[in-house]
Amino acid sequence: MNSHQWLELAVYIAALVLVTKPLGLYINRVLNPAGRTWLDPVLRPLENLTYRVLGVNPAREHDWKQYAFAMLLFSLVSCLFTYAILRLQDILPLNPQHLGALSQHLAFNTAVSFTTNTNWQSYGGESTMSYLSQMVALAIQNFFSAAVGIAVAGALVRGIARHTAQTIGNFWVDLTRIIYYLLLPICLVLALFFVSQGMIQNFKPYTAARLIEPQTVSVPKTDANGKPVVDAQGNPVMVNQTLDTQTIVQGPMASQMAIKMLGTNGGGYTNANATHPFENPTPLSNFFQMLALLCIGSAMTYHLGRETKNQKHGWAVWSAMFAMFLAGVLVCWWAEARGNPIHQQLGVAAADGNLEGKEVRFGIFDSALFATVTTDASCGAVNSMHDSFTPVGGLVPMFNIQTGEVIFGGVGAGLYGMLIFVILAVFIAGLMVGRTPEYLGKKIEAYDVKMTLLAFVILAFIILGFTAWASVSNWGTSSLANQGPHGLSEMLYAYTSGAGNNGSAFAGLNANTPWWDTTLGIDMLLGRFGMIVPLLALAGSLARKKIVPASVGTFPVTGVTFVVLLVGTVILVGALTFLPALTLGPIVEHLLMLKGTLF
Amino acid sequence: MPMVRLKIMLDVIYIGIVIAFFAAFLLYARGCENL
Numbered sequence: 206m207n208s209h210q211w212l213e214l215a216v217y218i219a220a221l222v223l224v225t226k227p228l229g230l231y232i233n234r235v236l237n238p239a240g241r242t243w244l245d246p247v248l249r250p251l252e253n254l255t256y257r258v259l260g261v262n263p264a265r266e267h268d269w270k271q272y273a274f275a276m277l278l279f280s281l282v283s284c285l286f287t288y289a290i291l292r293l294q295d296i297l298p299l300n301p302q303h304l305g306a307l308s309q310h311l312a313f314n315t316a317v318s319f320t321t322n323t324n325w326q327s328y329g330g331e332s333t334m335s336y337l338s339q340m341v342a343l344a345i346q347n348f349f350s351a352a353v354g355i356a357v358a359g360a361l362v363r364g365i366a367r368h369t370a371q372t373i374g375n376f377w378v379d380l381t382r383i384i385y386y387l388l389l390p391i392c393l394v395l396a397l398f399f400v401s402q403g404m405i406q407n408f409k410p411y412t413a414a415r416l417i418e419p420q421t422v423s424v425p426k427t428d429a430n431g432k433p434v435v436d437a438q439g440n441p442v443m444v445n446q447t448l449d450t451q452t453i454v455q456g457p458m459a460s461q462m463a464i465k466m467l468g469t470n471g472g473g474y475t476n477a478n479a480t481h482p483f484e485n486p487t488p489l490s491n492f493f494q495m496l497a498l499l500c501i502g503s504a505m506t507y508h509l510g511r512e513t514k515n516q517k518h519g520w521a522v523w524s525a526m527f528a529m530f531l532a533g534v535l536v537c538w539w540a541e542a543r544g545n546p547i548h549q550q551l552g553v554a555a556a557d558g559n560l561e562g563k564e565v566r567f568g569i570f571d572s573a574l575f576a577t578v579t580t581d582a583s584c585g586a587v588n589s590m591h592d593s594f595t596p597v598g599g600l601v602p603m604f605n606i607q608t609g610e611v612i613f614g615g616v617g618a619g620l621y622g623m624l625i626f627v628i629l630a631v632f633i634a635g636l637m638v639g640r641t642p643e644y645l646g647k648k649i650e651a652y653d654v655k656m657t658l659l660a661f662v663i664l665a666f667i668i669l670g671f672t673a674w675a676s677v678s679n680w681g682t683s684s685l686a687n688q689g690p691h692g693l694s695e696m697l698y699a700y701t702s703g704a705g706n707n708g709s710a711f712a713g714l715n716a717n718t719p720w721w722d723t724t725l726g727i728d729m730l731l732g733r734f735g736m737i738v739p740l741l742a743l744a745g746s747l748a749r750k751k752i753v754p755a756s757v758g759t760f761p762v763t764g765v766t767f768v769v770l771l772v773g774t775v776i777l778v779g780a781l782t783f784l785p786a787l788t789l790g791p792i793v794e795h796l797l798m799l800k801g802t803l804f
Numbered sequence: 805m806p807m808v809r810l811k812i813m814l815d816v817i818y819i820g821i822v823i824a825f826f827a828a829f830l831l832y833a834r835g836c837e838n839l
Contacts, residue, residue: 270833270834270837273833274830274833277826277829277830277833278826280826281822281826284822285819285822285823288818288819292815309811309815309817309818310814310818312818313821313822316822317822652839655839656836656839659836659839723821726821727821727825730822730825731825734825734826734829735829735832738829738833738836739836741833742833742836742837
């Protein structure tokens with residue numbers, strides 16, 4: 206934990222603060238159909254043409270049910286489209302490596318994963334996806350799913366800001382404007398910047414490079430059908446194989462990486478994700494990838510304040526997010542810099558902390574910061590392997606996801622997730638003073654609390670339910686690379702990542718089996734839409750309410766007291782829900798590590 | 805031929821799962837309205 210790293214953390218925080226207001230103002234204009242932006246001369250005709258082609262009347266707004274129906278219909282169609290591309294990629298163009306079609310369960314998992322903005326990957330991108338699949342199935346879905354998240358957050362904020370209204374916006378207008386005015390322009394600039402840093406963008410076939418020193422490796426022997434040959438004891442028969450060439454990935458990477466980070470999607474072009482030198486070439490590209498991850502989530506809090514005409518409230522929500530962000534970074538960084546005491550006793554890397562699973566170009570600090578940022582956002586990108594973190598270091602990303610990724614969060618999803626906790630905090634404060642809770646002049650009634658709890662409980666139900674099932678079934682445990690508490694952490698992380706629509710992997714788990722692909726796919730669907738539907742119902746309910754004037758019993762939603770209550774609500778609810786499972790996983794693993802046991 | 809049938813059957817099953825879940829979410833929305 207040296208001064209350079211502290212300085213980088215300070216610069217990162219300063220950049221995040223600086224981008225929040227201007228981007229928040231811009232998002233506010235984008236989410237207002239009548240809002241003027243400097244891109245209007247170019248994009249307004251295209252926007253109007255899109256409405257004409259789709260048969261959308263932009264002046265007609267939706268009530269919450271119509272909004273939910275349009276969102277679900279769009280997501281269903283885009284999911285089936287992605288599934289079809291992945292299943293047919295072997296006969297579609299732009300496949301110079303002649304990669305085969307994905308299996309049904311992998312295509313299902315991947316289609317759902319990218320539709321829900323999860324981007325969980327049970328595959329290695331460079332050995333599985335054709336260029337067409339990368340661009341048409343995955344990159345486009347990155348734009349769509351990110352736009353859906355921002356649209357839902359925009360609708361919820363409208364519900365909070367409006368009064369005695371029946372509608373919460375037009376889904377098709379929100380979707381179109383977010384893609385055209387927000388995501389595409391920023392991604393264009395970001396992709397060009399990444400190319401300037403050395404990221405590739407081409408359609409060339411993969412390059413075969415001859416190794417200067419051929420390597421001999423031991424690999425499992427396979428029969429004519431490609432299945433591993435085993436000996437009489439059931440162990441795989443190994444044979445030596447000499448490698449004299451290396452296949453170097455090519456393809457349209459920069460265009461996909463821009464939206465991968467900005468849209469908090471995270472699906473890597475390569476299996477190594479942001480550790481790969483093409484996918485994250487320089488320290489500067491690493492910095493801007495991390496900034497791209499949180500900038501929209503941070504700016505959405507400014508939009509909240511602007512739309513509700515209470516900018517202090519927007520900053521209060523931002524402050525709560527920031528406090529938890531900083532705590533997570535510092536704990537994760539401290540744990541990784543402190544390292545593994547067993548390694549230190551053995552004299553392995555005693556001075557370097559825990560470097561296992563880390564890209565040495567980035568080191569411990571940038572790995573800890575990236576891991577915290579990517580799990581604060583609902584992003585699956587990684588520049589180090591979370592499975593190799595110390596137990597406490599690995600607990601931070603897992604806890605970030607389990608609290609609902611509300612620390613700036615995924616694009617849109619972070620804000621609507623945090624607003625659940627805001628309503629809960631206001632409700633708890635109301636109970637404490639014995640008054641009907643109010644939020645920005647709206648009385649929070651039984652229906653609103655029911656919708657809030659439905660949105661939250663679904664996550665706990667599916668994460669803990671699926672993890673419990675996996676941990677007692679051979680389907681689940683047979684995919685584990687580690688036993689004991691670490692194995693439980695791998696399974697818990699997988700379902701947490703899926704339900705939270707994060708997508709980052711703890712590693713150590715072979716998830717490309719029919720059972721894992723299918724259950725994780727269902728986990729992602731329930732985590733995304735099981736949460737969004739009651740939130741839209743909440744938006745509709747809030748929009749219909751009248752504004753009541755503030756009184757002495759009104760709990761202020763600005764200031765330090767509110768921030769502390771909000772942070773306390775997030776941590777307490779998250780801790781009460783997941784602490785027992787975390788105790789059996791990373792916490793007991795940490796205690797056993799101190800006693801000299803590794804898993 | 806049986807392999808082709810199996811592949812088609814699996815496609816139908818997974819597409820069916822997707823459609824069934826989205827239909828369930830629509831019903832869920834209706835349920836939320838009446839809660």
